Amino acid sequence: MFKIVDSLIKRYFSHEEVVVFILLLISTLFVLAFWGGVLAPVLIAVVLAFLLQGVVDKLRRIGINHTASVFIVFFSFMASCGVFIGVMVPIIWRQAVRLVNDAPRMFTVIRDTAQSFAEGNSEIVSQKAIDEVINSIATESANLGQWLVSFSLSSIPSLFSLMIYLVLVPLVMFFLLKDQTKILAYLTSWLPKERRMMRNIASEMNEQIANYIRGKFIEMLVVGIVTYITFLVFGLRYAELLALLVGLSVLIPFIGAAAVTIPVVLVAFYQYGTQNEFFYVVGAYLVVQALDGNVLVPLLFSEAVNLHPVAIIIAVLFFGGVWGFWGIFFAIPLATLVKAIINAWPNQALLES
Template identity: 50%
Template sequence: MLNIVRSWVEKYFSDEEAVVLFILLIAGLAVVVLIGDLLAPVIASVVLAFILQGLVSKLVARGLNEKVSILAVFILFIGLFFTFLFFLLPLVLGQVTSLVKEFPRMFSELQSYIKLLPQEYPSLLSEASVNNLFNQATSEAAKFGQWVVSLSLESFPVFVMILIYIVLVPILVFFFLKDRTLILNSLAALLPRDKDVMTRVWQEMNMQFANYIRGKVVEILIVGVVTYVAFVVMGLNYAALLGILVGLSVLVPYIGATIVTIPVAMIAFFQWGWGSDFLYLIVVYGIIQALDGNVLVPLLFSEVVNLHPVVIIIAVLFFGGIWGLWGVFFAIPLATLLKAVFTAWPVSK
């Protein structure tokens, strides 16, 4: 047994770079699990700076001075940041408040509709089963109400966290853009001189992360805006809130689109009932999802390494479980990182 373990270690860890790479992976995982929440503003700033760096590089390639390019891109970022903060966020919060106030009416309509089911389908449903369903629904509604009250009472720490993001994130983004080369060189100096494997992994992942993150941001914006416009044109209530939900649903492949369909269908049903307007909206929503999956995703992510759907779902569940929303967002590039590491891992023969 010891000989088997010794031969395995000699085969995969005889190279110094392999040992360092393994330690870095373990350390990175430990940081994410233990203090990932504390570093959330830093991680958000790194992601934003990484996205904006692509625009800076394009401006520099067109002959613009690098410092001027950084300043111009940062000003654009600040404009979009405060537009979201003072226009879009209040609109969404207002629609969330209005939707919460609508819950009692929706629940009452749902009760009226369910009461008719035993009369229309007596062979499938009995009054006893409907009453049992009512009791369960009432209990869940009471729990939801308690959750809303507790959420409002605990809103002060959330408010403080939002203030921290508002102040820290723009400052960190500016310095990550301005001192990008200095930061990367400082980190590279901590690594061994011989880092051929790490260089190959870095080059591949730099391309993969860039393609994925920037592509995913563009996909969220396109899907969210198109959905919002379509819902506004069709007269659906809470179009801004649903547009954001549909846009963010693309973060979770396969699962997100399925989950977000439920609130879209429910709000449309309580607004119009079973009618032509409801069917038209479902058709339009289905077309948007089909265009996203069959046209937009292949166009934006053509250079991203293809992963099997099972691998993607496992990555979303695993990284989402240990890192929350950030883990869901980075599930695919992190899975790609692991694939690149395994491919480039030095093996002694």
């Protein structure tokens, strides 16, 4: 037994680079586990820097120097965010307030429809089952009200945190774009000079994460805009709010699309009942989701994501359970990192060749 363990250690853990990499990986996981909330502005800035770095590189390729490219991209991005916040946020906020106010009436419509269905189909659905559904709806409605009250009471300190984010995130993002080379040179100066494995992993992950973040941003925009146009054509209420939720749902693979379908169906049912428009809206929404999953995602992520759907779901559940939102957002890159480490991990025979 000891000979087997000794053989495995010599084969896979006998090189300085491997030991340094393990220590670095453990330290990173430890920091994220215990101080991830504190470092959230830095993580957001890193994500945005990855998103904008491709645009900076394109400007540099057409002859604009690095500093000017960074200033152009940074201020254009900040101006776009300012326009979105100034125009869309008030609209979405008003719709969210109206939706909360309409929620009790929505539950009443669902209850009345369920009771009518039970009375006309007593041989299929029992009144007891309908009563259980109604009681569940009433309970969830009460829970929703309690949550809204607690959220409103706890929102004051979060406003202070939001102000900190609005200052720190752009500042950190700007310096990450401007001084990327200096920052990387400083960080790599602490690593061993011979680090072929880490270079391979870093090169693969840098490309994978950049493609993934840009692809997700494009997918979010396309899905959100197409969904908004679809809802607008059918005259669905809360079109902007629901389109925003559908766009954000693409950040959570598979699970997000399933979760956001519930409010879309509820609002459509509340507005149209069992009329033909209800089925048209739901059908159009499902077509958008199908096109996203079968056309848009393969086009955007055919090279960035080479993982089985089961592996993606497991990664979402595992990393989401460990790191919450950031674990969900980076589930696919983290799963790709695990795969890259397995593929690049050296053994003694390879190191000696």
